[in-house]
Amino acid sequence: MDFTPIWLTLRLAGLTTAILLVFGTPLAWWLAHSRARAAPAVEALTALPLVLPPTVLGFYLLLLFNPQAGFGAFWLELTGQTLSFSFSGLVVASVLYSLPFVVQPLQTAFQMQGRGPLEAAATLGATPLDAFFTVASPLALRGYLSAAVLGFAHTVGEFGVVLMVGGNIPGRTQVISIAIYEEVETLNYAQAHQWSAILLVFSFLTLLLVYGLNRRSAPRVG
Amino acid sequence: MAQLTLDLQATLGDFSLQVDDQLQMDGITALFGPSGSGKSTLLRIIAGLETRATGKVAFNGETWQHARMRVPAHVRGATLLFQDVRLFPHLDVGGNLDYAARRAPPSRDGADRHDIIRSLELDNLLDRRTQTLSGGEAQRVAIARALLARPRLLLMDEPLAALDLGRRARLLDRIEELPRRFGIPVLYVTHAIDEVARLADHTVLMQSGRWIARGDTADILERLDLPDLAAGSDTGALLNATVASHDDALALTRLTVGSWTLSVPALNRPAGAEVRLRVRARDVALATERPSAISIRNVLEGRVLEITTDGQSPYAEVLIDVDGSHLRARITRASVAELALVAGSRVYALIKSIALDS
Numbered sequence: 001m002d003f004t005p006i007w008l009t010l011r012l013a014g015l016t017t018a019i020l021l022v023f024g025t026p027l028a029w030w031l032a033h034s035r036a037r038a039a040p041a042v043e044a045l046t047a048l049p050l051v052l053p054p055t056v057l058g059f060y061l062l063l064l065f066n067p068q069a070g071f072g073a074f075w076l077e078l079t080g081q082t083l084s085f086s087f088s089g090l091v092v093a094s095v096l097y098s099l100p101f102v103v104q105p106l107q108t109a110f111q112m113q114g115r116g117p118l119e120a121a122a123t124l125g126a127t128p129l130d131a132f133f134t135v136a137s138p139l140a141l142r143g144y145l146s147a148a149v150l151g152f153a154h155t156v157g158e159f160g161v162v163l164m165v166g167g168n169i170p171g172r173t174q175v176i177s178i179a180i181y182e183e184v185e186t187l188n189y190a191q192a193h194q195w196s197a198i199l200l201v202f203s204f205l206t207l208l209l210v211y212g213l214n215r216r217s218a219p220r221v222g
Numbered sequence: 223m224a225q226l227t228l229d230l231q232a233t234l235g236d237f238s239l240q241v242d243d244q245l246q247m248d249g250i251t252a253l254f255g256p257s258g259s260g261k262s263t264l265l266r267i268i269a270g271l272e273t274r275a276t277g278k279v280a281f282n283g284e285t286w287q288h289a290r291m292r293v294p295a296h297v298r299g300a301t302l303l304f305q306d307v308r309l310f311p312h313l314d315v316g317g318n319l320d321y322a323a324r325r326a327p328p329s330r331d332g333a334d335r336h337d338i339i340r341s342l343e344l345d346n347l348l349d350r351r352t353q354t355l356s357g358g359e360a361q362r363v364a365i366a367r368a369l370l371a372r373p374r375l376l377l378m379d380e381p382l383a384a385l386d387l388g389r390r391a392r393l394l395d396r397i398e399e400l401p402r403r404f405g406i407p408v409l410y411v412t413h414a415i416d417e418v419a420r421l422a423d424h425t426v427l428m429q430s431g432r433w434i435a436r437g438d439t440a441d442i443l444e445r446l447d448l449p450d451l452a453a454g455s456d457t458g459a460l461l462n463a464t465v466a467s468h469d470d471a472l473a474l475t476r477l478t479v480g481s482w483t484l485s486v487p488a489l490n491r492p493a494g495a496e497v498r499l500r501v502r503a504r505d506v507a508l509a510t511e512r513p514s515a516i517s518i519r520n521v522l523e524g525r526v527l528e529i530t531t532d533g534q535s536p537y538a539e540v541l542i543d544v545d546g547s548h549l550r551a552r553i554t555r556a557s558v559a560e561l562a563l564v565a566g567s568r569v570y571a572l573i574k575s576i577a578l579d580s
């Protein structure tokens with residue numbers, strides 16, 4: 001059995017989750033605390049991947065990645081590689097596609113703790129950044145766990161966007177969901193069964209972990 | 223002596239705050255007034271947590287806020303004790319204390335950690351999770367945490383509001399000794415007049431976003447033009463008394479106020495101890511001759527200083543001087559007329575009940 005699709009999928013999901021945790025945190029923080037008039041618009045933009053068909057996102061990304069113009073050309077100039085049909089392109093696409101799954105749990109966690117703990121930290125002499133790392137982040141730990149697990153799992157499960165911007169290149173863009181599609185198309189059901197069973201069990205265990213965590217730590221909050 | 227300068231205007235919704243004054247902070251200063259008078263908002267402005275006020279805040283000559291400049295809360299050195307306590311739930315009690323201690327400026331003097339823990343009786347609580355603490359324990363931890371931050375000014379926002387009576391009494395003892403023991407001026411927000419009488423050296427009266435009076439607590443509490451502040455009936459006077467002797471057979475303690483003696487139910491205080499008494503105006507009756515054959519034990523002779531009436535109310539407030547101490551009596555206007563009381567009249571004050579504040 002060739003494990004390349006699994007390895008590629010894990011790499012994509014891990015990288016995507018790491019990037020999203022880093023950049024999603026300030027975005028979630030801003031959404032949780034901002035009174036700016038633009039906040040609802042930004043919140044709606046963040047949530048768009050939840051409702052858009054993956055093909056719509058994939059279509060616009062293909063246009064964006066076009067190496068003849070704009071961002072795609074700039075990327076080619078910068079790295080010598082095109083974004084379309086490459087692993088880098090998959091990462092960019094996955095970051096956008098999984099954004100709400102990371103930002104929303106974080107935003108909820110920050111909103112639930114309110115400003116109270118930060119104000120207390122400030123009057124004890126903690127700078128805002130200090131208070132963020134030593135008070136707000138530990139208090140949002142459960143939100144971070146949910147965000148990481150959901151972001152990772154959702155990236156593992158994506159199909160439409162990957163197919164459109166990544167195609168089906170073994171070793172470069174053929175993640176597990178694409179591999180299953182390929183096996184079914186070529187009537188290789190035995191291999192399709194194996195991949196599908198792996199994804200099914202993985203997805204169930206992931207959700208079990210998230211819901212288990214939520215249930216166990218819920219009464220302690222507040 | 224610490225000095226707090228305020229020149230503030232703020233409009234928050236339909237509420238407006240206007241304060242322009244300078245406060246000499248020594249010991250405990252109470253910020254006293256009815257709910258919604260802007261006390262907590264003012265405290266938050268001083269701490270640097272409220273960004274919606276314009277004007278000036280300065281402490282000991284150091285400007286904390288002026289025009290567009292606002293010194294951030296974490297460098298002011300003003301620690302706020304919140305009514306809802308706000309211990310960090312992800313740290314245990316010791317962790318909460320360390321959090322403040324690690325961020326205390328080393329250049330500033332502060333009390334010893336052990337001393338603080340001992341004085342607030344926290345030795346056995348250090349390993350506890352904050353969620354398992356009672357209200358009184360949590361508030362004591364919060365006070366210790368605030369002290370460990372080595373504040374230059376301690377701001378307290380109704381720290382006793384959520385506690386039952388027994389815990390309040392014990393925590394009052396701890397709070398009362400803070401300025402003396404740790405050398406930190408305290409600004410204490412409350413709407414409970416018994417806390418003011420018990421704790422405060424100075425009192426600021428606040429109503430509808432304005433300071434309407436300030437001065438020594440004893441002077442403020444006996445002012446006649448401020449009767450409605452504490453829901454009307456709770457105004458009174460403070461008396462400093464000394465424990466003279468105990469009568470175990472009758473379970474009474476005798477106290478001296480000036481050249482007069484008062485009897486109160488037995489107090490667990492040694493002879494010679496100073497106690498602070500609060501006598502509510504509604505608990506004082508007046509007579510123009512020394513009454514005999516009467517159950518009231520405490521009768522003081524004095525002279526009427528001032529009588530205030532309000533045309534609408536059936537009552538009059540009478541301020542009486544007793545050997546330099548002041549008492550207030552709340553009697554009907556009809557009685558004032560019948561007894562022909564005027565400023566200077568000699569009267570006997572009959573005290574029906576005395577509240578002991580310490």
